[in-house]
Amino acid sequence: MWFQDLFPPNTCPINAKTNTFYGIMFDAGSTGTRIHIYTFVQKSPEILPELEGEIFESVKPGLSAYADEPEKGAESVKRLLDMAIDAVPPHLWKKTPVVLKATAGLRLLSEEKAQALLSEVKEVFEASPFLVPEDSVSIMDGSYEGILAWITVNFLTGQLSGQNQHTVGTLDLGGASTQITFLPRFEETLKESPRDFLTSFEMFNSTYQLYTHSYLGFGLKAARLATLGALNMEAADGQMFRSSCLPKQLEAEWHFGGVKYRYGGNKKDVPLWLIPSVFVLAGETGFKPCYLEVLKVVKGKLHQPDEIRGSSFYAFSYYYDRAADTNLIDYEQGGVLEVRDFERKAKEVCDNMERFSSASPFLCMDLTYITALLKEGFGFRDNTLLKLTKKVNNIETSWTLGATFHLLQSLGITY
Ligand SMILES: Nc1ncnc2c1ncn2[C@@H]1O[C@H](COP(=O)(O)OP(=O)(O)O)[C@@H](O)[C@H]1O
Numbered sequence: 001m002w003f004q005d006l007f008p009p010n011t012c013p014i015n016a017k018t019n020t021f022y023g024i025m026f027d028a029g030s031t032g033t034r035i036h037i038y039t040f041v042q043k044s045p046e047i048l049p050e051l052e053g054e055i056f057e058s059v060k061p062g063l064s065a066y067a068d069e070p071e072k073g074a075e076s077v078k079r080l081l082d083m084a085i086d087a088v089p090p091h092l093w094k095k096t097p098v099v100l101k102a103t104a105g106l107r108l109l110s111e112e113k114a115q116a117l118l119s120e121v122k123e124v125f126e127a128s129p130f131l132v133p134e135d136s137v138s139i140m141d142g143s144y145e146g147i148l149a150w151i152t153v154n155f156l157t158g159q160l161s162g163q164n165q166h167t168v169g170t171l172d173l174g175g176a177s178t179q180i181t182f183l184p185r186f187e188e189t190l191k192e193s194p195r196d197f198l199t200s201f202e203m204f205n206s207t208y209q210l211y212t213h214s215y216l217g218f219g220l221k222a223a224r225l226a227t228l229g230a231l232n233m234e235a236a237d238g239q240m241f242r243s244s245c246l247p248k249q250l251e252a253e254w255h256f257g258g259v260k261y262r263y264g265g266n267k268k269d270v271p272l273w274l275i276p277s278v279f280v281l282a283g284e285t286g287f288k289p290c291y292l293e294v295l296k297v298v299k300g301k302l303h304q305p306d307e308i309r310g311s312s313f314y315a316f317s318y319y320y321d322r323a324a325d326t327n328l329i330d331y332e333q334g335g336v337l338e339v340r341d342f343e344r345k346a347k348e349v350c351d352n353m354e355r356f357s358s359a360s361p362f363l364c365m366d367l368t369y370i371t372a373l374l375k376e377g378f379g380f381r382d383n384t385l386l387k388l389t390k391k392v393n394n395i396e397t398s399w400t401l402g403a404t405f406h407l408l409q410s411l412g413i414t415y
């Protein structure tokens with residue numbers, strides 16, 4: 001409201017009738033750290049509070065890039081937390097919980113390095129005026145990452161309230177891990193899935209038995225390394241990794257998870273043993289040889305539940321980014337695609353690499369990996385529909401909202 005700025009927050013007439021409160025959730029992802037400051041309004045004590053809005057900001061790189069200088073990592077968190085000081089009215093600071101959950105980037109670090117980062121962040125939180133719950137800084141279990149994103153999307157699309165719930169499955173493709181989550185409709189799925197892929201979760205007075213799994217090492221950036229044959233090679237410095245998915249003449253360096261990698265295209269004069277796939281010849285580039293290389297990263301590595309073949313899914317993070325980068329969808333609006341659209345675009349980019357050379361040199365590899373992951377990894381059909389969204393009703397489709405509901409519930413603040 002225009003007049004809110006004229007009053008101190010606790011005397012503003014609009015706040016006198018309603019009760020506003022906040023929740024601060026940090027997403028410490030492998031490629032960046034993000035803060036989500038959610039505002040809720042409790043209009044009357046009898047009804048559930050409403051989500052009113054979100055303030056969002058992000059920084060790069062992610063915490064794991066500071067593996068050897070944890071204080072610097074914590075500083076990046078502090079800069080974001082300073083935003084919350086401005087966003088939350090001072091009289092609510094003490095009641096506003098702040099939590100950080102790290103995902104695959106920290107899961108891949110050594111226990112010691114990860115803990116050093118987490119404890120520096122904890123110090124930043126303790127020095128802040130906010131409510132710091134127990135366990136406020138942690139590495140999130142992969143299955144929660146999927147469940148909480150599913151909660152977010154289905155809450156924002158209105159599927160978690162009322163009788164007729166038509167929930168939709170979610171696909172998240174991060175830098176280091178990837179998640180698939182859905183509510184099984186067929187008994188078969190419950191019977192045939194590995195036990196640890198099924199989890200009961202309580203939210204808004206309902207219990208959901210969900211299928212969810214997080215595949216560590218199958219995020220887009222980890223998959224690049226796996227395709228190059230460089231994953232988990234800490235001492236990769238100096239060695240050159242080549243691929244038919246890269247522009248032929250390319251030779252460059254790349255930093256990920258605190259390690260430097262050298263990578264390049266598949267030149268004609270490269271000895272065969274330097275090319276990762278036995279099916280690929282020296283000098284070959286393009287979609288076909290690239291698909292063969294990528295295939296060995298995913299084939300037979302993922303569980304394929306039958307019932308997802310014909311359903312549609314919400315997809316975000318790198319699915320969204322790469323679709324937007326190649327004009328498959330509008331960057332702001334998102335859109336609906338079929339799995340085969342990714343394949344069509346992968347062919348177009350890989351078979352015309354010179355034309356796309358101004359974009360990322362990994363564009364061909366990324367699109368080919370997404371295609372292989374969807375088709376050969378999860379077993380989706382060519383015509384499976386993917387709804388790509390970044391925001392629903394102006395709120396980010398991130399696991400952080402689900403995590404904030406869960407947090408508020410556990411603190412007895414609401415829900
Ligand atoms: N607020 C956000 N909501 C949803 N996706 C996001 C958000 N911020 C970043 N992403 C996407 O997440 C992807 C990077 O994944 P990241 O979270 O860093 O890795 P991981 O999940 O493996 O730890 C990128 O595609 C990026 O666009």
Ligand SMILES: [Ca+2]
Pocket residue numbers: 029030103174175317
């Ligand atoms: Ca993520």
